[in-house]
Amino acid sequence: MVGGGGDGEEAALEFTPTWIVAAVCSVIVLLSLVAERCLHYLGKTLKKKDQKPLFEALLKVKEELMLLGFISLLLTVFQGIIQRTCIPSGWTNHMLPCQRLDEKASEVGATKEHFVAAEVLGRIGRRLLSEGGAAAEHCQKKGKVPLLSLEAIHQLHIFIFVLAITHVIFSVTTMILGGAKIHQCKQWEDKIQKEAPGNGPKKVTHLHQLEFIRKRFKGIGKDSIILSWLHSFGKQFYGSVSKSDYTTMRLGFIMTHCPGNPKFDFHRYMVRVLEADFRKVVGISWYLWIFVVIFLLLNVNGWHAYFWIAFLPLLLLLAIGTKLEHIIAQLAQDVAEKHTAIEGDLVVKPSDDHFWFRRPRIVLYLIHFILFQNAFEIAFFFWILTTYGFNSCIMGQVHFIVPRLVIGVIIQLLCSYSTLPLYAIVTQMGTCYKKEIFNEHVQQGVLGWAQKVKMKGLKGAASIAESTNNADSAGPSVNIEMAKAGEDNEDVGNTRVIGQ
Known part of the structure; x- marks a missing residue:
């Protein structure tokens, strides 16, 4: 049937009431804006408290959310291609997370359970066929099955999102x-x-x-x-x-x-x-x-x-x-x-x-x-x-x-x-020590000074800039006579770095 009122098909967007579409979009947009504003104000708070490392960690979380969005977008855009990619049904009988219902029923040897399992599989097949639409039917005509069903793609969406959020929560904890x-x-x-x-x-x-x-x-x-x-x-x-x-x-x-x-x-x-x-x-x-x-x-x-x-x-x-x-x-x-x-x-x-x-x-x-x-x-x-x-x-x-x-x-x-x-x-x-031995002002001042020296072409400038920017690549220890200036004093000139 053309519309969405039958048992065998789901309503397409063109046959869905506009108030439902508008309501669902409003909720999704509202939740997204609330999450974005919360992250924005959290970033402003961290910057105000001069917590640059934590602010950069927040930016990293935003990058991961953006990556999740891109992965989700790819799964959505290519779901048609994935479903139209047909494979022999025999390929799906190997390396399964769960044993198939019909196989389990045959092993038990219960005839009644076998018919129940077959009926369940038939319902699942009809549902996936209705969800997959023309793509699933395209593979069925060839005697094959889609590479991945719509239900599996949807669950994969959820799993990737849950994984990233759980990792962030565990790291913060x-x-x-x-x-x-x-x-x-x-x-x-x-x-x-x-x-x-x-x-x-x-x-x-x-x-x-x-x-x-x-x-x-x-x-x-x-x-x-x-x-x-x-x-x-x-x-x-x-x-x-x-x-x-x-x-x-x-x-x-x-x-x-x-x-x-x-x-x-x-x-x-x-x-x-x-x-x-x-x-x-x-x-x-x-x-x-x-x-x-x-x-x-x-x-x-x-x-x-x-x-x-x-x-x-x-x-x-x-x-x-x-x-x-x-x-x-x-x-x-x-x-x-x-x-x-x-x-x-x-x-x-x-x-x-x-x-x-x-x-x-x-x-x-x-x-x-x-x-x-x-x-x-x-x-x-x-x-x-x-x-x-x-x-x-x-x-x-x-x-x-x-x-x-x-x-x-x-x-x-x-x-x-x-x-x-x-x-x-x-x-x-x-x-070696790390560059966090200096406060933010001193780090910027020393890096700027090293860059100026490098531009003037003095010998050793490149190694100084590298050792200041990346402590792991620095040479042995650097003697800081007035390291306290790197913590409490914003006057860069009061901190002298001696030796390599």
């Missing part, structure tokens, strides 16, 4: 919970700032009397190395960073990168670096989309791929936590192997040699993947729950579902309260 844990370091920093530097004679202290060495150094030898790794593995679950750890690593950073400013606010610098890293974590990189495709490919009936994949981020998270704790132990090891007693305060030497492949940045990429994969697991669960129901075959069996959810909660809590604070502090123990 991790930063909030981790920030609450890092706030404890602020109390230690304030206490250090209030203490006046000692002007008297320096006290000689045996290493075994120092809390940092006593808790972290496990001796010398093969057995002590194994004991150190085991201790590092367990330490990430309780008191991952103690006051003595923070104080020692803070002093090691200051004495290496800015010895002229013992009152350098290490906690403030650490938080600025963490905020800058957050805008990278909140996005979905291209390699993460590749993992999405791989995960969707492996979702085959009987493989229980999502159950086994759930252990991957957990194992990575435990490996990262153990490695970061072991780096602290290595800092203590380096001092204990060279000295039996020290004069004054204990100073450790930051070095990239302690990190995997001498690149502290690898830890950030792994945390990014862990948060995304955990969000994927949770998003997939809720998408299946709301779309097909808890008892759906694609959901899996209960004894496979519960461990996945428990693992997801463990990953979220462990990453927030242990791994993220460890990452924020320990990754500053690399050879």
Whole structure:
């Protein structure tokens, strides 16, 4: 029939009442405008509070939303082409997330269930045919089936949207919970700032009397190395960073990168670096989309791929936590192997040699993947729950579902309260500092100065500009005599960068 009143066809837009079209469009536009205005005012608030890293993270979220919109647009525009792409029906019998109803009925051997399954399949086929319209009929005439049905395309829309939103929510939650844990370091920093530097004679202290060495150094030898790794593995679950750890690593950073400013606010610098890293974590990189495709490919009936994949981020998270704790132990090891007693305060030497492949940045990429994969697991669960129901075959069996959810909660809590604070502090123990050591005004001033020098063609200008713009590509440490000017003073001329 031409109109939309029959049971076999749905009404096209030309036969839909105008008030329905106008009402639906109004609601969609209204919700979109409200969301856009909320993001806009949130951005203005962050700019007003001089939270540039968080503002850039918000821009990253907007980029992801735009990407989602573009993906949705492509799926909508090409849905006709996808449906007119016909494939042999035999190709659809392999690598299915669920066993077909007719196959299940034949295995059970129940004749009655077989007829019920056939009837259900017939209804589904008629419904998909009516939704697909001429495209599905086009493939049926050839004895084939469409590459993807309209219902599957619609559900794919929803899943991609749920995945991106869940990833953003999980990332924000991790930063909030981790920030609450890092706030404890602020109390230690304030206490250090209030203490006046000692002007008297320096006290000689045996290493075994120092809390940092006593808790972290496990001796010398093969057995002590194994004991150190085991201790590092367990330490990430309780008191991952103690006051003595923070104080020692803070002093090691200051004495290496800015010895002229013992009152350098290490906690403030650490938080600025963490905020800058957050805008990278909140996005979905291209390699993460590749993992999405791989995960969707492996979702085959009987493989229980999502159950086994759930252990991957957990194992990575435990490996990262153990490695970061072991780096602290290595800092203590380096001092204990060279000295039996020290004069004054204990100073450790930051070095990239302690990190995997001498690149502290690898830890950030792994945390990014862990948060995304955990969000994927949770998003997939809720998408299946709301779309097909808890008892759906694609959901899996209960004894496979519960461990996945428990693992997801463990990953979220462990990453927030242990791994993220460890990452924020320990990754500053690399050879190079990051540009967030300067405030925004000083960064712009130094970069502008380097650009002017470069334009004048002076030797070494290119390397100076590069080291200022990207701390990871900088040479060894840079001595900042007046780093405090990089935090509290907007006068760029008061900060002198010496040496390379």
